[in-house]
Amino acid sequence: MINLKLNKHMEPLTIMAMGAHCDDIEIGCGGTILSIIKDNPLVNITWIVFSSTEKRKAEATIAAKLYCENAATFDLKILDFKDGFFPYHGEDLKNTFESLKGGGDPDLIFTHYRQDLHQDHRLISELTWNTFRNHLILEYEIPKWDGDIGVPNTFVHLDEATGLKKIKYLQQVYNSQRTKAWFTDDLFWSLMRIRGMESNSPSRIAEAFYSRKSVLKL
Numbered sequence: 001m002i003n004l005k006l007n008k009h010m011e012p013l014t015i016m017a018m019g020a021h022c023d024d025i026e027i028g029c030g031g032t033i034l035s036i037i038k039d040n041p042l043v044n045i046t047w048i049v050f051s052s053t054e055k056r057k058a059e060a061t062i063a064a065k066l067y068c069e070n071a072a073t074f075d076l077k078i079l080d081f082k083d084g085f086f087p088y089h090g091e092d093l094k095n096t097f098e099s100l101k102g103g104g105d106p107d108l109i110f111t112h113y114r115q116d117l118h119q120d121h122r123l124i125s126e127l128t129w130n131t132f133r134n135h136l137i138l139e140y141e142i143p144k145w146d147g148d149i150g151v152p153n154t155f156v157h158l159d160e161a162t163g164l165k166k167i168k169y170l171q172q173v174y175n176s177q178r179t180k181a182w183f184t185d186d187l188f189w190s191l192m193r194i195r196g197m198e199s200n201s202p203s204r205i206a207e208a209f210y211s212r213k214s215v216l217k218l
Contacts, residue, residue, distance in 0.1 A: 031163055032156045084119070085120075112124050
């Protein structure tokens, strides 16, 4: 395994995390965000959710504050595009992404996996790459019925406490999702466990991402 460090010194770090739906960021990269903030108190986070209802917006607001409670700054944007209809809101979504260009120059962007079978996820990924052309972008994975889990190439090792905190916050906040058979502790832990095995994590758990473009400065 080759280990790469995002930044070696305690320098300000700007992160933009994008999710089509209210729990996507937490499921896909919640543990990584918790780990980054824990290791560097100078993290500035922009957290963007593109679809919500009144109930889910309330949940997402609480969740985002929990995951980012120790960040240096935290900017939360929760929009109201219709779940499942993103491709039909193409122009409005494109304009929304264009407006994000004025929100600073993020060091790291989290977005959906390009080959995700959910149409909303795919479009958010596509527009992320279309808008931010000179940035480090990591695509996260969401387990679901479609069975589109792939072969990621970038891993973030999590300690056990962080993995457990990620799951605790998900279950603590998202009461609206508890009726779904897949929204369970063991599913979230199992995926982290598989990715931990694949990347030889000392703690045995990890989150995984797809890195399409990376530039190494040697």
